[in-house]
Amino acid sequence: MDREYQIQEGYLIIKAGRELDHHRAEHIREILARIQRERVIKHIIFDFSGTGFMDSSGVGMMISRYRELSVTGGTVCAAGLCPAVEKLFYVSGLHKIIRIYPEVEDVFNEQK
Numbered sequence: 001m002d003r004e005y006q007i008q009e010g011y012l013i014i015k016a017g018r019e020l021d022h023h024r025a026e027h028i029r030e031i032l033a034r035i036q037r038e039r040v041i042k043h044i045i046f047d048f049s050g051t052g053f054m055d056s057s058g059v060g061m062m063i064s065r066y067r068e069l070s071v072t073g074g075t076v077c078a079a080g081l082c083p084a085v086e087k088l089f090y091v092s093g094l095h096k097i098i099r100i101y102p103e104v105e106d107v108f109n110e111q112k
Contacts, residue, residue, distance in 0.1 A: 005031060009111075011043045013104060016051040020058035020085075028061060042074035047104050049080030059092045066097050079104045 005014045012035065017024045035041060044065055048054075066076045079101040081089065089095045101107050 005035070009108060011045050011107065012041045013045045013047055016046050016048045016054070016058070018050060018052060020048075020051055020054040020061075022055070022057040025057040025061040029064075032065070042069065042072060043077075044069065044075075045077045045079055045104055045107055047079055048082070048085055049103070051080075051085055052082055054085045054088055056092075059088065059094060062094055062098060070097075075099070077101060077107050079107060 003015075004017075005012060007013070012032075014028060014031065016028075020028075032041070032044075046062065062076065062078070068074075069076055076097075077099045078089070078094075080103055081100060086100070089098070089100060099107075101110075
């Protein structure tokens with residue numbers, strides 16, 4: 001996946017980027033707003049496979065997406081977490097509301 005995002009089998013897949021900090025979190029919010037003006041999004045997968053750092057802005061952005069989608073029965077998943085980002089998911093409690101998968105493809109394999 002070369003682009004920042006793609007839509008596959010009803011899921012919006014967004015690359016988290018190298019660092020999911022304040023600037024990147026704001027950029028992702030803008031991407032989501034633009035896409036959601038054009039189509040209904042119920043399921044998001046955040047691809048962390050190239051991400052080595054995430055701060056509280058990233059945590060906040062993930063929680064906001066979860067709240068927004070859970071109201072309509074949607075889901076938010078995360079895939080490809082490095083150990084540092086996975087630790088933040090557990091310390092912050094994100095793992096309780098956002099399913100974690102080893103790779104993006106595993107989300108689709110579970111659905112079959």
